[in-house]
Amino acid sequence: MIALVGLLLVDLGLLTLAGIAAVVARRRDAHTIVYGAALALSALGLAISSAHFLGREAPASLVLPIGLPWLGAHFRLDALSAFFIALGHLGAAAASLYAIGYGRHETHPARVAPFYPAFLAGLALVPLADDAYTFLVTWEFMSLASWALVMAHHRRAENAQAGFVYLVMAAFGALALLLAFGLLAGASGGYAFDAMRAHPPKAVVAGFALALALIGAGSKAGLAPLHVWLPLAHPAAPSHVSALMSGVMTKVAIYGFMRFAFDLLGPPDWRWSLAVMPLGAATALIGVLSANMEIDLKRLLAYSTVENIGLIFIALGLALAFEADDLSRAAALALTAAMLHAFNHMLFKSLLFFAAGAVLTATGARDLNRLGGLFDRMRWTSLSALIGCAAIAGLPPLNGFVSEWLMLQAVLLGPAFPQWTLKLMTLGMGAAVALVAALAAAAFARAFGIAFLGRPRSPEAARAGEVDAPMRYAMAGLAGACLLAGIFPGVLIDALKPLAQATVGAAMPLQSKIGWTSIAPIAELRSSYNGLLVFVFFVTAGVMASFVIHRFASAALRRAPAWDCGFPNSDPATQYTAQSFAQPIRRVYGGFAFAARETVDMPRPGDPRAARLTIHMHDRVWRGLYAPIGAAVEGIATRLNPLQFLTIRQYLSVVFGALIALLVLLAARS
Amino acid sequence: MNGLDFDVSHMLAGALVLFGFMLLYQTRLYALINVYAAQAIVLSLAVAWQAYVQDKPHLYATAAIAFAFKAALIPYALHRAIVRLGVAREVETVVGVGPTMLAGLACVALAIVVMLRIATETDALAREDLAFALSVILLGLLMMVVRRSQVSLVIGFMSLENGLILAAAGAKGMPLVVEFAVAFSVVVALVVIWVFLFRLRDRFGALDAQALDAFQGERR
Numbered sequence: 001m002i003a004l005v006g007l008l009l010v011d012l013g014l015l016t017l018a019g020i021a022a023v024v025a026r027r028r029d030a031h032t033i034v035y036g037a038a039l040a041l042s043a044l045g046l047a048i049s050s051a052h053f054l055g056r057e058a059p060a061s062l063v064l065p066i067g068l069p070w071l072g073a074h075f076r077l078d079a080l081s082a083f084f085i086a087l088g089h090l091g092a093a094a095a096s097l098y099a100i101g102y103g104r105h106e107t108h109p110a111r112v113a114p115f116y117p118a119f120l121a122g123l124a125l126v127p128l129a130d131d132a133y134t135f136l137v138t139w140e141f142m143s144l145a146s147w148a149l150v151m152a153h154h155r156r157a158e159n160a161q162a163g164f165v166y167l168v169m170a171a172f173g174a175l176a177l178l179l180a181f182g183l184l185a186g187a188s189g190g191y192a193f194d195a196m197r198a199h200p201p202k203a204v205v206a207g208f209a210l211a212l213a214l215i216g217a218g219s220k221a222g223l224a225p226l227h228v229w230l231p232l233a234h235p236a237a238p239s240h241v242s243a244l245m246s247g248v249m250t251k252v253a254i255y256g257f258m259r260f261a262f263d264l265l266g267p268p269d270w271r272w273s274l275a276v277m278p279l280g281a282a283t284a285l286i287g288v289l290s291a292n293m294e295i296d297l298k299r300l301l302a303y304s305t306v307e308n309i310g311l312i313f314i315a316l317g318l319a320l321a322f323e324a325d326d327l328s329r330a331a332a333l334a335l336t337a338a339m340l341h342a343f344n345h346m347l348f349k350s351l352l353f354f355a356a357g358a359v360l361t362a363t364g365a366r367d368l369n370r371l372g373g374l375f376d377r378m379r380w381t382s383l384s385a386l387i388g389c390a391a392i393a394g395l396p397p398l399n400g401f402v403s404e405w406l407m408l409q410a411v412l413l414g415p416a417f418p419q420w421t422l423k424l425m426t427l428g429m430g431a432a433v434a435l436v437a438a439l440a441a442a443a444f445a446r447a448f449g450i451a452f453l454g455r456p457r458s459p460e461a462a463r464a465g466e467v468d469a470p471m472r473y474a475m476a477g478l479a480g481a482c483l484l485a486g487i488f489p490g491v492l493i494d495a496l497k498p499l500a501q502a503t504v505g506a507a508m509p510l511q512s513k514i515g516w517t518s519i520a521p522i523a524e525l526r527s528s529y530n531g532l533l534v535f536v537f538f539v540t541a542g543v544m545a546s547f548v549i550h551r552f553a554s555a556a557l558r559r560a561p562a563w564d565c566g567f568p569n570s571d572p573a574t575q576y577t578a579q580s581f582a583q584p585i586r587r588v589y590g591g592f593a594f595a596a597r598e599t600v601d602m603p604r605p606g607d608p609r610a611a612r613l614t615i616h617m618h619d620r621v622w623r624g625l626y627a628p629i630g631a632a633v634e635g636i637a638t639r640l641n642p643l644q645f646l647t648i649r650q651y652l653s654v655v656f657g658a659l660i661a662l663l664v665l666l667a668a669r670s
Numbered sequence: 671m672n673g674l675d676f677d678v679s680h681m682l683a684g685a686l687v688l689f690g691f692m693l694l695y696q697t698r699l700y701a702l703i704n705v706y707a708a709q710a711i712v713l714s715l716a717v718a719w720q721a722y723v724q725d726k727p728h729l730y731a732t733a734a735i736a737f738a739f740k741a742a743l744i745p746y747a748l749h750r751a752i753v754r755l756g757v758a759r760e761v762e763t764v765v766g767v768g769p770t771m772l773a774g775l776a777c778v779a780l781a782i783v784v785m786l787r788i789a790t791e792t793d794a795l796a797r798e799d800l801a802f803a804l805s806v807i808l809l810g811l812l813m814m815v816v817r818r819s820q821v822s823l824v825i826g827f828m829s830l831e832n833g834l835i836l837a838a839a840g841a842k843g844m845p846l847v848v849e850f851a852v853a854f855s856v857v858v859a860l861v862v863i864w865v866f867l868f869r870l871r872d873r874f875g876a877l878d879a880q881a882l883d884a885f886q887g888e889r890r
Contacts, residue, residue, distance in 0.1 A: 648823075649764070649815060656811045660780065663804075667784045 001060040003052040004077040007085060007128060008062075010045040014121035017041065018114050025110035031103030034113045038120060039096035045124060046089035053082035056498045061130055061194075068133050074192050076130035079502040080263070083339065084127045084255040091248040091346050092120045094474050098354050099240040101468030105361050111152040112238055119145035119244065126252050132181035132191040136174060139256070143170040143220070146249060149241045150233045162232035169219050169229040177216035177256070183209045184264055193264060200266025210272050213260035214279070221253035222306045223313060224283040225621045230306055231290070235298030235366070239357025242298060246305040247350040251342050254312060261320060262503045270324035270419060276317030277425060281432040284310025286621065288439040289593045292446065292585045293617065295368045295578040297356045300447055301349065304392060307436060308345045312338050314429050315407050318414075319504060321422055327413070328506035333521050334410035336496050336508050341403035343492065344485060348391040348400060351478035355385035358471055359451065362464040368447070368578035373456035377464045382452045384475035389448040391482040393441035397535040399485035402519070404437050405529060409521045439585070446581045455572045487531040490519045579615065586615070595620060675723045682716035683802035686836060687778060690809035693829055694774050695767045699752055699821055703745050706825050710740030713832045717839045729839055736835060744828060744860055748821065765816045773816075777808035799836065806833030824863050831856055 021034040059078035067073040077085075099116070106112055122142030129135035147170065151163040183205055184196045201209060219226035234245045261268065261276075287306030294300040315338035322331035358381040359374065360366055375382045391398035411433060414426025456462035466472070485492055490511030497507040511519050520528040564570045579586075590596030594617040601612040646654070689709035696702040714737035721729030765773075785801035792800075810830030814823050 649818070652811070653815045656815050659808070659811065660777070663780055663784050667780065667787055 001062070003048050003057065003082075004060040004062055004075060004128070006048040007045060007077065007124065008075060010041050010048065011121045011124050011128075013041050014038065014117045014124070018116075018118040018121070021117060022110075022114040025113040030109055030113055031106065032100055034116065035096045035099040035103055038117050039093055039100070041117075042089045042093035042096055042120065046086055046093055049077075049082050049086040049089060052077060053079060053086055053498065054495060067137070071131055071133055071191055073134045074130035074194070075128045075134070076193070077128060079498045080255065080258060081127035083496070083499050084251060085124055087251055087343055087346055088120075088123045088127075088248045091244060091350050092123065094350055094354075094478055095240040095244050095247075096120075097477070098243070098357070098471050098474035101470035101472075101474075102238070102240050102354075102357055102361065104468065106238060108152060112149060112241070115145050115148040115152075116241065119149060119241070122146075123244070123248055123252055127255050130193045132178075132185065132193075132196075135256075136178060136181070139177065139220075140170075140174055142249065142252065143174070146233075146237070146241070146245055149237045151236075152238060152241075153236070156236075158232075159236040162229070162236040165229045166233040169226065173216045173219035173226070175216075176212045176219070180209045180212035180216060180260065183212065193259075196264045200264075203269060206265045206269065207272070209265060210261060211275065213257055213265075214275065217253045217256035217260070218279070218313075221250045221257070221313075222283070222287075222309045223279055224286050224306070224310070225625050227283060227287070227306045227309075228619070228622055228626060231294075231299050231302040234302040234305065235296065239298070239353055239360060242302070242357070243350040243353035246302060246353060247346040250305060250309055251346060254309070254316070254342060257313075258316065258503070261316070262323075268320045268324040270321050270417075270422060272324070273317040273321035274421065274425070276320060277314050277429050280310045280313030280315075280317055281429060281436075282310070283307070283313065284432060284436040285439075286310075286593070288436050288443060289585070289589050290619075291443040292439060292582050293590070293594065293596075297359065297366050297368055297371070297447065297451060298353070299366075300368075300443070301352050301356060304352075304440065304443065305345075305349055307440060308341065308349070308392075311404070311407065311433060311436065312341050312345070314433060315341065315410060318407075318410050318426065318429070321417065321426075322410075322413070323504045325417055325419075325422075327416055328504055329508075329522075330410060330413040330416060331504040332500040332506040332508050333406065333413070335500050335504050336493055337403055337406035337410055339496050339499060340406060340489070340492060341400075344391070344399040344403050344482070347478055347481050347485065348388045348398075351384060351388040351475055351482065352392065354471065354475045354478070355381050355388060358467045358475065359464075361467055361471075363458070363460040365458060365460055368450045370458040371451040371456075371461050372454045372458075372572065372575065373461055374452045374464055377461075378452075378466050380466060380472040381475060384472075384479040385452065386448060387479040387482055389444040391486065393444040394437045395441070396529075397483075397486045397531045397538060399482050399489070402486060402489040402529070402531065404433065406521055407433055409527060412527075413522070442585060446578065450576065450578045450581060454575045457572045457575070457577075483535075487535050488517055489529075489531055490514070490517055493519060586617075590617065593620065594618060679716065679719050679723060680798055682712060682719055683799055683836060685712045686716060686832065687802050687805045687809070690806045690829060690833075691771065691774055693813055693825065694770050694809065694816075697767075699819070700749070702822060702825055703748050703752075706829060707741050707745040709829060709832055710736060710745075713835060714741060716836060720839045732835070732839060736832075739856060740828065740832065744856075747860060748824070752821065764818055770812070770816050774809055774812055777812055778805040781805040781808055799839075803833045803837035806830070806836060809833075820863075824860075827859070828856065 017034065017037050020037075021030070024030045024033055027033075056079075059076060061074065061076040064073045064075065103109065103113070119142065122138060122145050125138040126135065126142055129138050147163060147167055150166055151159065154160050154163065181191065184201055185191050186199065186201070186205075188195075188199075190196060190199065200206070214223065215226065219229075222230040230250075234242050237245060261272065284307045287303050287308075287310055291300050291303035291307060294303055315334050319331045319334035319338060322328070322334055356366070358378065359371060362374070362378060362381075363371060365371055387398065391400040394400045394404045396402075408430060411426050411430035414423055414430070417423050417426065456464075493508055493511045497510075500507040508521060509523075514520055514524060514528070516530060517532045518524070518528045518530040520526070562570070567574075586594075586596055596615060596617045599614045599616070601614070603609050603611055686709060689705060689712060692705045693702065693709070696705055714733040717729055717736060718733035721727065721733060781804035782801045785797055785804060789797045789800060807830050810826050810828075810833060812826075813829065814826035817823065817826065
């Protein structure tokens with residue numbers, strides 16, 4: 001109870017801070033005050049929520065007399081919400097620390113500073129809500145605060161466009177959630193979550209509610225085909241906000257889905273996962289392929305968020321299916337994998353957005369083809385980004401590997417399903433996860449290689465220098481967290497035990513009993529992984545290799561001009577570009593996923609003009625789904641437009657006619 | 671409820687509908703306003719009778735409010751408005767009197783059919799009351815549709831509101847505060863319309879709703 005009150009007070013503090021920020025935003029040290037206070041409040045919230053979560057305290061609830069008079073505002077803190085609140089506050093604390101440095105370079109501080117604490121409050125309030133009304137209000141508050149941050153630099157046309165698409169999608173998602181709650185409340189109108197838990201819906205109603213929750217929460221999380229706003233809106237915000245939107249807000253959306261699927265809808269049906277898992281796989285594939293094609297660094301990261309959300313949804317679908325078939329240990333494994341990946345993704349995606357923000361601060365460029373050569377110029381940023389890229393690419397001994405490995409372990413339990421559909425589908429999911437992991441590695445090898453290695457591709461990149469201390473500390477802290485979470489995953493898995501216990505009624509075996517920091521998801525005989533061992537191996541191998549190289553090769557090293565094949569102009573543009581690095585993947589998957597075509601305009605012999613290679617790609621989801629909907633809305637609006645120009649009497653006649661028609665209908669029906 | 675109570679309230683509600691019909695065929699503004707005042711007097715009688723029958727003292731207050739505002743203040747204000755505005759005393763109708771009356775009959779029939787069908791469980795008094803009230807509402811709307819003058823739009827609106835009050839008085843237990851709110855809103859509406867009429871006259875020199883249509887701004 002104390003924890004719940006404390007968290008609500010933290011949120012109140014954040015809202016107050018938003019008001020203060022609006023007043024002081026124009027002062028020169030405003031960013032220090034606002035982000036410093038946000039850091040302190042987030043750290044406090046993190047301490048309270050993680051103490052509640054790790055202490056395995058009983059759920060606490062509270063009703064405040066605000067909001068609808070007959071309902072009040074219900075708040076509840078249980079294992080599920082405490083986990084997501086702790087995750088959110090950790091991300092918020094890192095982002096606030098980063099922003100103490102990043103905010104100094106903000107061109108319009110008054111448009112960012114007031115909305116930032118409000119956004120943090122929204123993120124932390126959604127998981128606390130315990131009735132439909134409070135949930136929707138806090139959800140919309142979160143959406144609107146982040147929308148205001150997306151629109152911070154609204155004079156750029158693409159940001160205004162992103163804000164518009166985001167607003168439409170957020171409204172659509174909230175509508176779906178509203179309808180889902182309406183279905184659950186039923187005719188009796190019990191909008192408190194307690195009332196919904198007490199009366200789980202019938203199978204058909206639950207199916208519809210799940211579909212609506214998938215649309216509503218999925219549109220915010222970035223589930224295909226509702227992901228289109230995400231790569232537009234996340235990069236448009238200032239970088240610390242992009243980190244929060246990708247790292248935390250998508251997790252709050254996953255929380256929303258889990259609150260429905262694992263709590264409010266009652267016992268799950270195995271058929272639900274037939275919708276959840278393929279959607280997750282499609283999302284992951286679309287996300288990772290788009291990330292491979294993208295040349296804007298921040299948009300690339302946003303597409304990678306879509307990919308990771310897809311992976312998490314695959315694991316959640318598995319957990320639902322296992323739970324429905326009473327395979328509760330396997331459900332606990334899949335759920336733990338999903339939650340661990342959500343946590344890990346928050347760590348490395350925040351880190352990578354911070355690095356992108358640092359690069360943006362240092363060079364002013366987001367286009368990969370204007371970067372390069374930053375490894376020597378921005379050591380801290382580059383090393384942190386390297387760790388982040390390795391982690392998100394799923395390389396051991398970092399944390400991304402652990403959660404994806406756990407996911408595959410859960411997939412390997414697929415043959416235990418009694419339904420053949422699920423057996424075959426998990427097989428497909430395993431292939432999808434493996435493919436996505438490999439493509440993600442390719443995407444981040446490309447992102448890091450083009451952005452940080454090679455020679456600078458633009459004068460701005462050549463002039464770049466290291467960024468402020470708070471930004472470096474935030475990045476280094478997250479990189480350290482990625483490493484630690486990768487080396488000691490057993491600690492995290494054990495910490496997630498109460499969540500799995502509360503959600504699917506079982507937990508993974510205690511990992512701390514297994515010696516030498518190994519983890520074994522099912523049994524030690526079957527499969528186990530030791531992050532520490534891999535780490536020690538990598539460090540030893542690295543140290544030995546560098547010793548050998550320096551001992552025997554460095555002495556013989558001499559610097560000389562690179563041999564340029566006799567080509568007179570060795571411009572940096574002759575290096576790999578972002579597009580050329582992606583060409584193999586584009587040739588294999590591009591035609592199918594993006595209708596990609598390459599046309600070569602080769603001048604005839606003797607013609608001095610340059611040859612041109614042009615790549616044509618378009619987003620199939622946008623063209624196939626959104627463009628027709630947009631055209632239909634526009635067409636209907638044009639048809640209905642004359643209705644705006646009727647006379648008073650015609651309007652009255654319309655009202656009268658409608659009333660008569662309804663009465664006739666009523667008389668005829670009853 | 672004994673027979674007499676029922677018969678009297680039935681008669682008063684029926685009279686309200688009758689006045690609604692009379693409103694439909696008035697061609698002079700003064701007569702229109704007078705019929706409206708008469709309808710309001712019948713309304714206050716009907717509400718007072720309900721107060722007596724249901725033994726609800728606060729309905730007397732409703733009746734008093736209806737009388738004061740609708741039977742006295744508003745007709746007086748409209749009379750003055752016509753004199754000050756110097757508008758044509760004759761009302762132009764869009765649809766002829768005959769078809770209008772037929773449409774009115776159809777409306778009343780529809781109201782009765784609907785109410786008899788859907789309100790089978792309520793007692794007879796409330797059901798008949800609701801049927802008459804719905805008839806008055808529909809007649810008021812019909813009048814707003816078929817008349818062209820702004821003043822008759824106002825009268826139609828007020829008459830529609832009479833139907834609402836009748837329905838509310840029949841439904842048991844409408845709180846007094848709602849009555850006050852409705853009465854207040856009617857007065858506000860009157861003030862707004864009053865200002866509107868004057869501005870219209872100043873701007874366009876006519877009170878014909880058609881004059882407005884030419885000034886609706888851009889048109890596609």
